[in-house]
Amino acid sequence: MTDVARTSLSRPITAxxxxxxxGFTSSFAVVLTGLDKVGATPAQAASGLLALSITMGVACVVLAWRYRMPITAAWSTPGAALLAATSAVEGGWPAAVGAFLVVAALILLTALVPRIGALIAAIPPSIAQAMLAGVLLPLCLAPITGIVANPWGVVPVVITWLLFARLAPRWAVPAAFVAATIVVVIGVASTGTDVDPALLMPTFVFTAPTFTVGSIVGIALPLFIVTMASQNVPGIAVMRSFGYEVPWRPAMLVTGIGSALSAPAGGHAINLAAISAALAASPDAEPDPKRRWVAGVSTGVSYIVLGGFSAVFAALVLLAPAAVIPAVAGLALFAAFGASVQQAIDDPGERMPAVVTFLVAASGVALLGISAAFWALVAGLLVRGVLHLRRP
Structure with a gap:
């Protein structure tokens, strides 16, 4: 390989x-928090992080290599946030794993039956985004409440995030995670806590799924809707803005299969990348659009490598002082929360249904064992139907 060829490849590989x-350091804490909230043990949550990293890495490589586009996959960060706002369902962790499999099946059905995608698109964006904003609100409050609960641990994280948000916005959350890591290491060193080496080894922990009405209605359906509306659809739009037409059916098949394979090991869902997609698809990654697919492959390989350290990241969360990791997770969701609120109230004619949806989702109230996210959709659509009912 010539020096010119190596130089031309190094840029998209680096991208x-x-x-x-x-993508990984900005949201892995949200994933671990979400899995913990629906009943996963630390070992099961670490297994889920490992499974997601490997399956989305393979999905990146397969799609980018096959279609010669910088197509990247990601775990569903909004979906993980939804899990983090959900209490343990009836049936516990096995029921949550069953819900993950249902989500995978729905993604596969979306590839095979385009009508399902059309039904998701028919949900008013204001209501879908209001539901997401309501789910994110309690998580986004964590940095604020954390400053009061543990100022010595949380304040350095917040200050680091703010400085990088001003100087290098792309790296603000990863820098906050580095600051949190330093806080954890100092805490472990000062207390003399012994770390079991077994905790640092990546391991799959498989769980036999069970299926309950509460988990399917309260977890699977909202998780599927959020994944489609907040990840897959925007991901297609981001790629189109850079001149790439992502093949919808193959993309849904690959991410659906990946989600199905990762579910028994604790993975909630993978999908097309949305925000991080621009990092690999933009001219900054490679001036020649026909060569940017290398960045997609490089992303996938890097995710697989990072997955090998999933147990280390999970151990950091386990050893962290109170409020530190929730603060990092909340900071990671600030941008998503702001965008969701803006889209929810942007249309004055849809504002009232969106407000109702937001409030119900933010309340966290669960009825009949079904999470608030589902009832938020029901309430928003009901209010919208009444307000938009034509008068005779």
């Missing part, structure tokens, strides 16, 4: 590594 680093 892919950056895409994976930013």
């Amino acid at each position: 892919g590594v950056v895409t994976a680093l930013v």
Whole structure:
């Protein structure tokens, strides 16, 4: 290989590594928090992180290599946030795993039956985004409440995030995670806590799924809707803005199969990348659009490598002082919360149904064992139907 060829390849390869680093470190805490909230043990949550990293890495490689586009996959960060706002369902962790499999089946059905995708698109964006904003609100409050609960641990994290948000916005959350890691290491060193080496080894922990009405209605359906509306559809739009037409059916098949394979090991869902997709698909990754697919492959390989350290990241969360990791997770969701609120109230004619949806989702109230996210959709659609009912 000539020096020119090596130089031309190094740029998209580097872009892919950056895409994976930013995507992983910006939201892995949200994933672990979400899995913990629906009943996973620390070992099961670490297994889920490992399974998601490997399956989305393979999905990146397969799609980018096959279609010669910088197509990147990601775990569903909004979906993980939804799990984090959900209390343990009837049936516990096995029921949550069953819900993950249902989500995978729905994604596969979306590839095979386009009508399902059309039904998701028929949900008013204001209501879907209001539901997401309501789910994110309690999580986004964590940095604020954390400053009061543990100022010595949380304040350095927040200050680091703010400085990088001003100087290098792309790296703000990863930098906050580095600051949190330093806080954890100092805490472990000062207390003399012994770390079991077995905790640092990546391991799959498989769970036999069970299926309950509460988990399917309260977890699977809202998780599927959020994944489609907040990840897959925007992901297609981001790629189109850079001149790429992502093949819908193959993309849904690959991410659906990946979600199905990761579910028994604790993975909630993978999908097309949305925000981080621009890092691999933009001209900054590679001036020649026909060569940017290398960045997609590089992203996938980097995700797989990062997955090998999933147990280490999970151990950091386990050893962290109170409020530190929730603060990082909340900071990671600020941008998503702001965008969701803006889209929810942007249309004055849809504002009232969106407000109702937001409030019900933010309340966290669960009825009949079904999470608030589902009832938020029901309430928003009901209010919208009444307000838009034509008068005779």
